[in-house]
Amino acid sequence: MILRIIAVGRLRESYWQDAAADYIRRLRPYARLDMVEVAISSKEAATPGAEIRAMEAEGAAILDKLKRHSGPVIVLDRTGDALNSQQLAERLQDLILEGRSEVAFIIGGPLGLSPAVLDRADLLLSFSPMTFPHQLMRVILLEQIYRSFRIMHHEPYHK
Numbered sequence: 672m673i674l675r676i677i678a679v680g681r682l683r684e685s686y687w688q689d690a691a692a693d694y695i696r697r698l699r700p701y702a703r704l705d706m707v708e709v710a711i712s713s714k715e716a717a718t719p720g721a722e723i724r725a726m727e728a729e730g731a732a733i734l735d736k737l738k739r740h741s742g743p744v745i746v747l748d749r750t751g752d753a754l755n756s757q758q759l760a761e762r763l764q765d766l767i768l769e770g771r772s773e774v775a776f777i778i779g780g781p782l783g784l785s786p787a788v789l790d791r792a793d794l795l796l797s798f799s800p801m802t803f804p805h806q807l808m809r810v811i812l813l814e815q816i817y818r819s820f821r822i823m824h825h826e827p828y829h830k
């Protein structure tokens with residue numbers, strides 16, 4: 672399966688890079704990971720609507736990356752559906768059994784995601800009602816995907 676993570680912004684600090692690299696390495700036996708980064712849009716200083724225009728530009732760039740994607744799209748959003756780890760593993764397992772070969776996960780940047788991206792979602796996935804910074808969210812997502820594959824393969828992992 673190809674796991675495509677489309678994220679706004681990059682991992683700037685080395686500790687986030689190290690944490691992400693560790694889960695990407697651990698995922699290697701289970702799936703191919705395609706990490707796609709979209710640049711954070713610079714907003715014109717303090718002009719009315721600047722943040723909305725910047726968020727829409729990021730959204731358009733995300734949708735452009737999805738043109739080459741043929742599977743379901745899971746958008747990370749604080750207000751979405753909450754799944755436990757077992758349920759996420761079951762969703763991914765179901766996609767594999769249905770013969771779906773690609774799944775995309777979308778993570779917004781500091782401005783969040785545009786309505787156009789939220790509308791494109793097959794599933795809005797919440798990790799809690801709290802807001803996490805985008806770099807940490809990427810690491811949490813990688814860990815939960817790794818956990819899902821360990822669950823699917825009935826392999827031991829931390830409880």
Ligand SMILES: C[S@@+](CC[C@H](N)C(=O)[O-])C[C@H]1O[C@@H](n2cnc3c(N)ncnc32)[C@H](O)[C@@H]1O
Pocket residue numbers: 746747748749750777778779780781782783784796797798799800801802803804805808
């Ligand atoms: C810093 S947050 C964006 C904050 C923005 N003000 C908003 O309310 O959407 C960056 C991205 O991380 C993801 N994210 C943050 N917290 C989340 C949560 N609890 N569940 C799911 N995704 C989350 C979302 O994709 C979000 O667009």
